[in-house]
Amino acid sequence: MEKEDVVLRVDDLQKRFGGLVATDHASFAVERGTITGLIGPNGAGKSTIFNLISGFYEPDGGRVEVNGIDVTGREPYEIADAGLIRTFQTPRKLEGMTVREAMLVGPRKQPGESFVKLFTDPEGVAAAESANLAEAQRILEEFEIDHLATQPATDISGGQMKLVELARAMLADPEILLLDEPVAGVNPTLRNDLAEQIRRLNEQGTTFCIIEHDMEFVMKLADPVVVLNQGNVLMEGPPDAVQTDERVIDAYLGG
Numbered sequence: 001m002e003k004e005d006v007v008l009r010v011d012d013l014q015k016r017f018g019g020l021v022a023t024d025h026a027s028f029a030v031e032r033g034t035i036t037g038l039i040g041p042n043g044a045g046k047s048t049i050f051n052l053i054s055g056f057y058e059p060d061g062g063r064v065e066v067n068g069i070d071v072t073g074r075e076p077y078e079i080a081d082a083g084l085i086r087t088f089q090t091p092r093k094l095e096g097m098t099v100r101e102a103m104l105v106g107p108r109k110q111p112g113e114s115f116v117k118l119f120t121d122p123e124g125v126a127a128a129e130s131a132n133l134a135e136a137q138r139i140l141e142e143f144e145i146d147h148l149a150t151q152p153a154t155d156i157s158g159g160q161m162k163l164v165e166l167a168r169a170m171l172a173d174p175e176i177l178l179l180d181e182p183v184a185g186v187n188p189t190l191r192n193d194l195a196e197q198i199r200r201l202n203e204q205g206t207t208f209c210i211i212e213h214d215m216e217f218v219m220k221l222a223d224p225v226v227v228l229n230q231g232n233v234l235m236e237g238p239p240d241a242v243q244t245d246e247r248v249i250d251a252y253l254g255g
């Protein structure tokens with residue numbers, strides 16, 4: 001039998017904070033080409049799992065694989081280099097930066113970051129930086145937000161900021177992109193824009209794993225949907241099956 005094409009595999013992952021079990025033997029996989037939803041009540045452990053996957057937290061047990069490679073316990077930049085990029089539930093502070101500059105604070109290692117390289121290969125660094133700038137411009141145009149490029153990043157709306165975050169993540173050329181609540185606090189128009197952009201990027205080959213509280217948004221966009229409850233995977237399936245599942249309804253009602 002042919003092996004399924006899995007971009008991300010989470011196997012028996014565990015994380016405790018003191019006496020609190022935030023991730024309790026969680027296992028799931030994200031198949032290449034999908035938009036996989038990750039839902040669950042508040043405190044279910046969704047953001048913690050993203051932090052474990054992307055190297056921001058160290059797991060107490062279990063394994064994370066990206067493209068079949070074990071990346072458990074690796075540094076965030078190493079995992080980004082393996083092709084996995086994530087956004088944050090709360091956008092980072094971007095004081096004093098324009099939108100264009102914010103775009104260039106990339107999650108992958110920047111060429112200028114190697115201090116030695118600045119002295120041994122300054123032209124190479126300059127060329128790479130101007131290529132990045134051109135690519136940032138291209139992506140801003142694709143997202144139809146290039147008119148924001150010179151605005152202070154702190155002056156744009158929360159919804160526009162979410163679009164910039166998504167555009168910025170694309171600059172790292174991810175194979176799989178993890179989005180933590182991409183439409184939280186976003187107005188309906190921008191929400192549709194974000195859904196459209198995610199669909200477009202998915203059609204162009206990016207795999208997505210999306211945490212989202214807005215059920216309507218997830219159910220329209222994602223398939224399959226993985227349901228997390230108390231740090232554990234409660235069920236997984238197509239949106240229709242998940243929405244009508246008794247265990248899922250109970251988990252949400254039970255808080």
Ligand code: ADP
Nearest residue numbers: 017020022040041042043044045046047048049
């Ligand atoms: P979700 O994103 O599903 O709302 P989280 O992953 O943020 O849930 O949180 C799961 C549980 O872990 C919560 O009880 C939360 O308080 C706890 N938690 C998350 N991060 C930390 C941390 N850094 N230190 C202590 N407890 C944490």
Ligand code: MG
Nearest residue numbers: 046047048089
């Ligand atoms: Mg969260």
